Amino acid sequence: xxxxxxxQLNIWHWHIPLYLFLGGLAAGILFFAxxxxxxxxxxxxxxxxxxxxxxxxxxxxxxLLALLLDLNNKxxxxxxxxxxxxxxxxxxxxxxLMVVTPISFIWCALNIREIFPSxxxxxxWIKRLESFFTKYKIAMSxxxxxxxxxxxxxxxxxxxxxxxxPLWNTSILGPLFLxxxxxxxxxxxxxxxxxxxxxxxxxxxxxxxxxxxLFLIIHMFMGFLASTQVQIDAAGLFLGGPxxxxxxxxxxxxxxxxxxxLEVLELNKxxxxxxxxxxLVLFGGLMFRFVIAYAGQASRWLY
Amino acid sequence: MxxxxxxxxxKCVGCSDCVVACQTENKVPIGYARDWVVEVTTGTxxxxxxxxxxxxxxxxxxxxxxxxxxxxxSHYSTGGIVLVKPRRCIGCGACITSCxxxxxxxxxxxxxxxxTFCDHRIKEGNQPACVEVCPTxxxxxxxxxxxxxxxxxxxxxxxxxxLIPEAGxxxxxxxxx
Numbered sequence: 431x432x433x434x435x436x437x438q439l440n441i442w443h444w445h446i447p448l449y450l451f452l453g454g455l456a457a458g459i460l461f462f463a464x465x466x467x468x469x470x471x472x473x474x475x476x477x478x479x480x481x482x483x484x485x486x487x488x489x490x491x492x493x494l495l496a497l498l499l500d501l502n503n504k505x506x507x508x509x510x511x512x513x514x515x516x517x518x519x520x521x522x523x524x525x526x527l528m529v530v531t532p533i534s535f536i537w538c539a540l541n542i543r544e545i546f547p548s549x550x551x552x553x554x555w556i557k558r559l560e561s562f563f564t565k566y567k568i569a570m571s572x573x574x575x576x577x578x579x580x581x582x583x584x585x586x587x588x589x590x591x592x593x594x595x596p597l598w599n600t601s602i603l604g605p606l607f608l609x610x611x612x613x614x615x616x617x618x619x620x621x622x623x624x625x626x627x628x629x630x631x632x633x634x635x636x637x638x639x640x641x642x643x644l645f646l647i648i649h650m651f652m653g654f655l656a657s658t659q660v661q662i663d664a665a666g667l668f669l670g671g672p673x674x675x676x677x678x679x680x681x682x683x684x685x686x687x688x689x690x691x692l693e694v695l696e697l698n699k700x701x702x703x704x705x706x707x708x709x710l711v712l713f714g715g716l717m718f719r720f721v722i723a724y725a726g727q728a729s730r731w732l733y
Numbered sequence: 734m735x736x737x738x739x740x741x742x743x744k745c746v747g748c749s750d751c752v753v754a755c756q757t758e759n760k761v762p763i764g765y766a767r768d769w770v771v772e773v774t775t776g777t778x779x780x781x782x783x784x785x786x787x788x789x790x791x792x793x794x795x796x797x798x799x800x801x802x803x804x805x806x807s808h809y810s811t812g813g814i815v816l817v818k819p820r821r822c823i824g825c826g827a828c829i830t831s832c833x834x835x836x837x838x839x840x841x842x843x844x845x846x847x848x849t850f851c852d853h854r855i856k857e858g859n860q861p862a863c864v865e866v867c868p869t870x871x872x873x874x875x876x877x878x879x880x881x882x883x884x885x886x887x888x889x890x891x892x893x894x895x896l897i898p899e900a901g902x903x904x905x906x907x908x909x910x
Contacts, residue, residue, distance in 0.1 A: 441826040441829045441830055441839070442826055442830065446822050485873055500822050500825070500826070501824045501825055502825075502826070502839045502840075502843045502844070502845070503737065503822055503823050503824035503825025503842075503844050504823075504824075504843070505821045506820070506821070506822065506824070506843070507823050509804040509806070509821050509822075509823050510804060510823060512804065512806050515802070515803060515804075517800045517801070518800065518802055518803045519801070519827060520801065520803035521803035521804070522829050525802060559746060564811060568881075579811055589891070591800075591801055592797070592801065592827075592830055592831045593797055593831070593833070593900060593901070594831050594832055594900065595830060596831035602809075613831075614784030658899075700869075727830070730833075730835075731833045731897045731899075731900060
């Protein structure tokens with residue numbers, strides 16, 4: 431018998447949820463960077479536009495490496511880029527990464543003097559490239575804005591496209607993963623920001639995003655419970671089933687409710703170290719991907 | 734032309750000859766299987782009912798595996814048979830996850846593997862290995878579009894079911910009940 435047929439399918443391990451988290455985080459950070467560049471608020475939000483995006487090439491590369499490790503036929507990975515299949519989220523997601531990853535590198539190169547003030551490019555052609563991209567920065571920001579949203583939402587759509595896994599088979603998952611990605615992005619910006627005004631702004635953004643996430647989660651369970659038996663069973667994994675504690679305690683309480691409370695307290699002049707809500711949101715985002723990835727593979731049709 | 738397999742659950746004794754025949758014919762690596770036998774017992778003792786099914790890829794007409802494949806490796810072939818091109822398969826596992834019947838598995842060589850309805854035997858005018866070898870003759874293979882074929886006749890005359898029709902996959906594996 432196939433180890434995969436019986437007793438339970440489990441083909442995707444830590445690689446996929448780790449990548450989904452890193453991809454969502456990068457999408458969140460780059461979204462805010464592009465947004466505030468377009469609005470001309472670089473001075474107001476320097477961490478969001480300049481400092482935070484420095485991590486994105488690294489996490490995108492780590493995420494891509496995780497994806498590569500997950501493949502069973504690694505030497506053939508390039509076959510992904512021989513075709514574009516719109517029916518397959520994995521296909522257009524791979525192409526989205528091909529747009530976002532290079533832009534994340536360019537973004538860092540343009541802002542390198544933020545980290546190393548006396549840095550200078552050695553070759554003239556790089557300088558020419560730099561002035562070219564600086565000239566078209568707004569156009570590039572628009573491309574990045576759109577593709578970071580696609581990247582953030584695709585991580586959820588990737589799962590929701592599988593009708594064989596009832597837990598994933600809900601279109602709420604796309605917006606939910608996007609909201610979660612933006613929330614982790616805002617949390618990361620909060621962590622690296624040095625200005626109080628900027629931290630307060632991203633605190634507020636994060637509270638709103640957490641609110642949206644909680645609404646979408648409740649909405650998702652309402653949808654499941656009002657649906658067919660397989661969806662009711664899928665929801666049952668979180669409502670008394672094996673994923674109940676890990677989901678409600680680690681994802682919802684520690685990853686969403688608690689950081690939101692701490693952020694509200696901070697806005698009301700209580701002194702809360704920014705590190706705590708920031709790290710909690712990042713932890714919650716990671717746990718969320720792991721729980722959904724594993725629970726989804728445990729949910730199935732009855733027969 | 735639409736190939737289909739009709740399996741008589743009233744005649745099947747669950748001997749697993751189909752499984753062994755497939756593993757031999759298709760050189761399926763040890764520890765894996767492209768087809769398998771399911772026994773379902775319902776009721777409470779002594780009022781029991783048992784159904785035995787020889788299962789494999791359902792060669793769906795609306796195949797989720799073909800839809801989600803990022804490289805086009807999974808595709809529809811002659812007669813609607815769903816096949817994998819090993820040289821285009823990156824082994825991402827999307828098709829394995831997408832299959833409501835869990836019919837696919839990662840081949841140790843890297844690509845994804847599954848039942849092919851023995852398309853290499855069909856081309857030569859033979860029956861699939863599992864059908865050929867069945868000692869109770871409970872399996873039938875043929876063309877659904879031909880009203881005179883044995884599978885078409887059986888589906889007209891007998892009661893049958895498909896697996897998880899509500900998944901919308903339009904499976905081509907029919908079980909006579």
